[in-house]
Amino acid sequence: MEPFKDEKILLAHGSGGRLSHDLVEKGFLPAFDNPLLSKLDDSAIFEAKGRLAFTTDSYIVTPIFFPGGDIGKLAVCGTVNDLAMSGAMPLYLSVSFIIEEGFPLSDLKRIVTSIQQAAEEAEVKVVTGDTKVVNKGSVDKLFVNTAGVGIVPEGVNISGSNAVPGDKVILSGPIGDHGIAVISEREGLKFATLVKSDCAPLNKLVREMLEVSSEIHCLRDPTRGGLATTLNEFATQSKVGILIYEDMIPVRDGVRAACEMLGFDPFHVANEGRLVAAVAPNHTERVLERMRRNKYGAEAAIIGEVREEHQGRVVMRTHLGASRIVDMLVGELLPRIC
Numbered sequence: 001m002e003p004f005k006d007e008k009i010l011l012a013h014g015s016g017g018r019l020s021h022d023l024v025e026k027g028f029l030p031a032f033d034n035p036l037l038s039k040l041d042d043s044a045i046f047e048a049k050g051r052l053a054f055t056t057d058s059y060i061v062t063p064i065f066f067p068g069g070d071i072g073k074l075a076v077c078g079t080v081n082d083l084a085m086s087g088a089m090p091l092y093l094s095v096s097f098i099i100e101e102g103f104p105l106s107d108l109k110r111i112v113t114s115i116q117q118a119a120e121e122a123e124v125k126v127v128t129g130d131t132k133v134v135n136k137g138s139v140d141k142l143f144v145n146t147a148g149v150g151i152v153p154e155g156v157n158i159s160g161s162n163a164v165p166g167d168k169v170i171l172s173g174p175i176g177d178h179g180i181a182v183i184s185e186r187e188g189l190k191f192a193t194l195v196k197s198d199c200a201p202l203n204k205l206v207r208e209m210l211e212v213s214s215e216i217h218c219l220r221d222p223t224r225g226g227l228a229t230t231l232n233e234f235a236t237q238s239k240v241g242i243l244i245y246e247d248m249i250p251v252r253d254g255v256r257a258a259c260e261m262l263g264f265d266p267f268h269v270a271n272e273g274r275l276v277a278a279v280a281p282n283h284t285e286r287v288l289e290r291m292r293r294n295k296y297g298a299e300a301a302i303i304g305e306v307r308e309e310h311q312g313r314v315v316m317r318t319h320l321g322a323s324r325i326v327d328m329l330v331g332e333l334l335p336r337i338c
């Protein structure tokens with residue numbers, strides 16, 4: 001294992017930004033390297049009587065209840081979406097709880113109900129799980145771990161490494177809602193307009209997109225690290241440049257105002273119900289039209305395109321006509337956000 005610049009793990013190593021990527025590439029990949037893991041996609045696709053996708057994640061959000069969702073809904077949607085971003089049809093989930101001693105049973109019931117409702121909407125089944133209770137102070141209320149399995153349809157080949165010059169970049173809706181909803185609840189911030197998390201299962205939206213196009217090259221949900229990190233992942237994995245247009249990227253007024261007040265960049269704020277797609281140019285309009293017929297894609301927009309120049313970089317054309325580099329988040333913008 002190569003030495004790190006820092007002697008200790010920092011919160012920023014879990015931010016989804018530069019330090020997270022360094023940790024994966026220098027700390028984990030050398031030890032666990034294999035063809036499935038090295039693609040660095042959200043799900044591993046492998047052969048087992050057909051192609052299956054498998055993913056796992058843990059959720060440590062604080063507070064555990066926030067406008068638009070809670071840790072239970074977040075866990076189901078996050079895992080379902082990671083499978084969907086590989087083009088898989090999610091089927092089964094595992095859910096494990098690590099619970100602090102003294103946690104109210106009424107809150108646990110509320111979260112279990114939320115998991116049930118989210119699973120029903122996504123049409124997936126929770127088929128196994130586990131529960132651990134730890135001493136008070138050993139965990140902050142409740143942590144949830146999930147794993148999911150899905151089937152990848154024949155002919156679907158979606159990966160962050162598949163973008164090619166000419167592809168159009170589509171965003172399914174406004175960015176930053178989840179991160180601002182969580183931080184406002186955490187800090188007791190009040191805004192003129194209530195900001196709600198966008199937390200939602202996107203597998204049906206992806207399925208509908210695939211019904212109208214076989215030329216969807218990349219899909220990803222821009223969670224920790226936000227839109228900026230996702231686009232940089234595409235650029236790096238596919239060895240291309242990406243040009244986006246500031247005026248085309250939807251941001252709700254409440255989110256924009258909150259970011260200005262808090263000193264945040266909406267491009268780095270987490271989302272939990274949005275996707276980014278790289279689509280062949282001759283298929284873009286049909287994909288966009290189909291997305292807009294789904295409630296989770298109603299505000300979908302083309303925000304940019306894949307280019308040959310600026311390989312490995314994301315460049316944004318601002319509303320003033322200037323250009324600037326949009327880089328990954330380096331530090332920890334919002335800890336405990338998912």
